[in-house]
Amino acid sequence: MDFEVPESLKKPLVVPQKTLMGAGPTNCSERVLNAMKNPILGHLHPECLKIMDDIKEGIQYLFQTKNKATMCISGSGHAGMEAALVNLLEDGDVALFGTTGFWGNRAADMAQRTGADVRYVQAKFGHSLTLEEIKEAFEGHQPVIFFLAQGDSATGILQNNLGEIGEICRKHNCIFVVDTVASLGGAEFRMDEWKIDVAYTGSQKVLSGPPGITPISFNERALTHIKNRSTKVKSYYFDVTLVGKYWGCFGPTRIYHHTICSTLLYGLREAIAVVCEKGLQSVIQRHMECSFRLQKGIEVLGLEMFVPEPSQRTATINTIKVPSGVDWKKVSEYAMKK
Numbered sequence: 001m002d003f004e005v006p007e008s009l010k011k012p013l014v015v016p017q018k019t020l021m022g023a024g025p026t027n028c029s030e031r032v033l034n035a036m037k038n039p040i041l042g043h044l045h046p047e048c049l050k051i052m053d054d055i056k057e058g059i060q061y062l063f064q065t066k067n068k069a070t071m072c073i074s075g076s077g078h079a080g081m082e083a084a085l086v087n088l089l090e091d092g093d094v095a096l097f098g099t100t101g102f103w104g105n106r107a108a109d110m111a112q113r114t115g116a117d118v119r120y121v122q123a124k125f126g127h128s129l130t131l132e133e134i135k136e137a138f139e140g141h142q143p144v145i146f147f148l149a150q151g152d153s154a155t156g157i158l159q160n161n162l163g164e165i166g167e168i169c170r171k172h173n174c175i176f177v178v179d180t181v182a183s184l185g186g187a188e189f190r191m192d193e194w195k196i197d198v199a200y201t202g203s204q205k206v207l208s209g210p211p212g213i214t215p216i217s218f219n220e221r222a223l224t225h226i227k228n229r230s231t232k233v234k235s236y237y238f239d240v241t242l243v244g245k246y247w248g249c250f251g252p253t254r255i256y257h258h259t260i261c262s263t264l265l266y267g268l269r270e271a272i273a274v275v276c277e278k279g280l281q282s283v284i285q286r287h288m289e290c291s292f293r294l295q296k297g298i299e300v301l302g303l304e305m306f307v308p309e310p311s312q313r314t315a316t317i318n319t320i321k322v323p324s325g326v327d328w329k330k331v332s333e334y335a336m337k338k
């Protein structure tokens, strides 16, 4: 034999207990962890499909939407982002990306790879985008889609005027895509009322579920846009017409699209059930109250929040300015150790 059994794999698995205080993943509850001990089910077993149906209803509640094309993408938040963009965009389409931190640029990178003509509207440092900035960018670029992160985890900036932006998108016949990976459950979000055409979120952040399975929803407007494409969606795995047929979004017949991880479905179902039990409004309220207390304490310590305007701060990610003369890397390393 040329290859020996690796020494490392002869030793038992070691996973430390950690309190996860970053933007995500967050700690899963015992209920979620226990759910994931259940036996694996086949991807088309009726019991598995029933769990998927439960999750679909849960996502509709979380997004506050009646969209039938509500499902999960098998993959982390990035997969939701890529699924949204690859389905909506064709070569040469003008795609406008609002940037309030990191995530607009990451999404733009993906859109560029699909062949879109990428444009940007950049918020002022530490601020969310104003309606005037967005209107001006729409006039200049006439985009097919507009992308925004509701909460940017790199800066802790909350875009708190999504309803008004939804109106602007309708007026310009533009598809509105919102990333709620770091914000859903920690900030108000009304997909239908705010005229948001596509939204996705992270299972492992506010929901405290396992990473690797991403809730996403498309409204009729987005589906019509996809139906009217002149070219095939450039990804088989992320083709939402196919994924939606597996998730039972377009009728009772289910197709085999891929082998879903039933373990992740159990975890996500229970994570969503916990939010449903507490009520979405009270979960949001709790995040806001905790954040508010933290912000007060930070001020008392003589420190400053990175986002000057309190209504533009995410409750889920609280960003603090490192005082001048202090090495941010050391602060970060200390926090990680402790």
Ligand code: PMP
Pocket: 023, 024, 076, 077, 078, 079, 081, 103, 149, 151, 152, 153, 154, 179, 180, 181, 182, 202, 211
């Ligand atoms: N969007 C936002 C706003 C995020 O905060 C993150 C994760 N930090 C992502 C997308 C990507 O999610 P994932 O790491 O699960 O792929």
